Amino acid sequence: MKQRTAEDLAEPAYRQGLLALLGVLAYGELVGFLTIAQEAGLAPSSRDKVTFAGVATQEFAHYQRLAERIEALGADPHQTMAPFTRAVDDWHRRATPTDWSEALMKVYAGNSIANDFYREVSDLVDPETRQLMREVLEDSGQVEFAAGELRRAIGADDRLGSRLALWGRRLIGEALSQAQRVAADNDDLMGLLVDDGSGYGLDLGDWMRMFTRLTDAHTARMEALGLSA
Amino acid sequence: MKQRTAEDLAEPAYRQGLLALLGVLAYGELVGFLTIAQEAGLAPSSRDKVTFAGVATQEFAHYQRLAERIEALGADPHQTMAPFTRAVDDWHRRATPTDWSEALMKVYAGNSIANDFYREVSDLVDPETRQLMREVLEDSGQVEFAAGELRRAIGADDRLGSRLALWGRRLIGEALSQAQRVAADNDDLMGLLVDDGSGYGLDLGDWMRMFTRLTDAHTARMEALGLSA
Numbered sequence: 001m002k003q004r005t006a007e008d009l010a011e012p013a014y015r016q017g018l019l020a021l022l023g024v025l026a027y028g029e030l031v032g033f034l035t036i037a038q039e040a041g042l043a044p045s046s047r048d049k050v051t052f053a054g055v056a057t058q059e060f061a062h063y064q065r066l067a068e069r070i071e072a073l074g075a076d077p078h079q080t081m082a083p084f085t086r087a088v089d090d091w092h093r094r095a096t097p098t099d100w101s102e103a104l105m106k107v108y109a110g111n112s113i114a115n116d117f118y119r120e121v122s123d124l125v126d127p128e129t130r131q132l133m134r135e136v137l138e139d140s141g142q143v144e145f146a147a148g149e150l151r152r153a154i155g156a157d158d159r160l161g162s163r164l165a166l167w168g169r170r171l172i173g174e175a176l177s178q179a180q181r182v183a184a185d186n187d188d189l190m191g192l193l194v195d196d197g198s199g200y201g202l203d204l205g206d207w208m209r210m211f212t213r214l215t216d217a218h219t220a221r222m223e224a225l226g227l228s229a
Numbered sequence: 230m231k232q233r234t235a236e237d238l239a240e241p242a243y244r245q246g247l248l249a250l251l252g253v254l255a256y257g258e259l260v261g262f263l264t265i266a267q268e269a270g271l272a273p274s275s276r277d278k279v280t281f282a283g284v285a286t287q288e289f290a291h292y293q294r295l296a297e298r299i300e301a302l303g304a305d306p307h308q309t310m311a312p313f314t315r316a317v318d319d320w321h322r323r324a325t326p327t328d329w330s331e332a333l334m335k336v337y338a339g340n341s342i343a344n345d346f347y348r349e350v351s352d353l354v355d356p357e358t359r360q361l362m363r364e365v366l367e368d369s370g371q372v373e374f375a376a377g378e379l380r381r382a383i384g385a386d387d388r389l390g391s392r393l394a395l396w397g398r399r400l401i402g403e404a405l406s407q408a409q410r411v412a413a414d415n416d417d418l419m420g421l422l423v424d425d426g427s428g429y430g431l432d433l434g435d436w437m438r439m440f441t442r443l444t445d446a447h448t449a450r451m452e453a454l455g456l457s458a
Contacts, residue, residue: 030275033282037266046259046307046314050292053262057286063279078275085275 001206002199004126009073014200017192018125019073023080024182024189025118026066027088029136030081032111033059035092039103048100048149055107055142062136069132083186091178095171101153105164108146109221110171115139116217117179120210121193124201150225165227172218172229176211230435231428233355238302243429246421247354248302252309253411253418254347255295256317258365259310261340262288264321268332277329277378284336284371291365298361312415320407324400330382334393337375338450339400344368345446346408349439350422353430379454394456401447401458405440 008014033056040052067077095110097103115137122133154161183190195201202210219229237243262285269281296306324339326332344366351362383390412419424430431439448458 027275030278030282034266034270034278037263037285038270041263041267046256046310049259049263050296053259053289053292056266057289060282060286063282067279081275 001195001202004124004200006126006128008126013188013191015073016188018129019070019075019080020083020186020189021121021125021192022066022070022073022129023077023082024084024088025133025136026063026070026077027081027084028114029059029063029066031088031092033057033063036107039097039100039106042097042100042103044100051142051145052103055140055145058140058142065132065136069129084182087178087182087185091174094174097167101150101160101164102167104146104149104153105167106171107142108150108225109168109218110175112139112143112221113172113175113214113218116214117175117210120213124192147225154225154227161225161227164225165222165229168218168222168227168229172215176214180211230424230431233353233429235355235357237355242417242420244302245417247358248299248304248309249312249415249418250350250354250421251295251299251302251358252306252311253313253317254362254365255292255299255306256310256313257343258288258292258295260317260321262286262292265336268326268329268335271326271329271332273329280371280374281332284369284374287369287371294361294365298358313411316407316411316414320403323403326396330379330389330393331396333375333379333382334396335400336371337379337454338397338447339404341368341372341450342401342404342443342447345443346404346439349442353421376454383454383456390454390456393454394451394458397447397451397456397458401444405443409440 004014009018036052036056036059040049040056043049043052070077070080095106097106118133119137122130122137125133150164154164183193191201193201194207195203222229233243238247265281265285265288269278269285272278272281299306299309324335326335347362348366351359351366354362379393383393412422420430422430423436424432451458
């Protein structure tokens with residue numbers, strides 16, 4: 001697979017694909033902010049509310065950095081995000097936690113799989129964008145926080161484990177289905193991700209293997225909590 | 230009325246009253262963050278979502294500064310906020326907007342009256358705390374933003390004005406009733422705010438005149454939108 005360089009930014013097809021990727025990622029961070037802040041309302045204590053609020057504000061800072069990159073590429077962040085708002089909103093609607101433990105699992109399993117996905121596809125972009133993506137995808141301790149809280153909660157309640165295992169399966173199913181639909185529905189994005197003969201992007205075998213890796217990582221995360229995936 | 234100085238921090242009654250004030254203000258900022266972030270979900274566009282998300286993150290930054298001040302005074306922020314969580318949560322529950330225009334009005338009228346209240350009582354604390362309170366109460370443009378959006382919305386929809394006037398009356402009524410109940414229920418806070426013979430704090434006449442000023446300012450804000458208060 002050929003590597004993208006800064007010179008490729010002059011190529012319209014790459015630019016459009018890159019903007020699409022940044023658009024869906026930026027909108028994901030924005031709505032991630034909104035939903036984590038909303039889910040903080042489920043937190044049992046002011047301490048947990050503060051932790052989640054801190055996670056949310058980091059997502060907003062990530063959104064801001066991505067919006068700046070979109071602007072630096074000469075595009076409007078809102079127009080760039082527009083094609084993806086429905087799919088991202090849909091994912092959150094289908095994955096709305098009903099209590100604090102489900103909210104924690106959404107951070108632990110849902111945010112992790114989204115981060116894994118974007119980290120994989122950051123290999124397909126130019127070095128400066130890749131650097132930015134890796135920085136905004138860096139875990140800021142929330143996965144560890146959620147894991148600790150989940151372990152405690154599961155240890156204290158026998159039936160919680162099987163409910164959360166079910167919820168985790170739903171999260172991964174929705175996430176993979178939305179990710180594939182978003183890519184399939186957007187030619188620019190698909191052009192960036194999957195090799196159409198240009199020598200850039202993943203071939204379809206790599207594309208599928210990537211989803212296998214995402215699923216394996218999810219399974220390992222669930223097992224780390226003593227849950228079956 | 231005598232002015233508080235840094236030396237008063239050594240006096241247990243003042244300290245307790247001050248901590249109570251900082252506790253209710255800090256929890257208010259924390260829940261302000263949560264609810265504004267939640268209300269951003271009602272925003273019609275990603276642009277408005279971003280604006281509201283920016284407002285919310287500022288509230289969280291304010292929370293953090295207040296929590297630091299509480300810690301600097303040797304207390305735990307969560308224990309300090311605990312006596313006030315029910316009243317603040319109650320206010321937000323009773324004042325939950327059902328659409329975007331009500332959310333804007335809650336920022337425009339609700340946040341403003343809370344800020345006016347805290348700005349008034351910042352006269353009753355030592356200079357360093359007063360400085361911090363004034364900084365966190367500084368409007369960061371959200372009131373102007375909300376006013377502009379509300380003017381546009383009211384101009385475009387004849388019936389919206391009377392619905393929002395009603396909503397504004399509900400907001401002020403709930404706010405004043407909660408503020409008075411919080412103070413009345415908390416001896417430490419009441420001791421700080423109202424003069425019990427120490428020469429510090431407002432006498433009951435000043436206390437009531439302060440609420441009159443808050444109400445007048447609210448009326449002026451509603452009239453600035455062409456609404457009756």
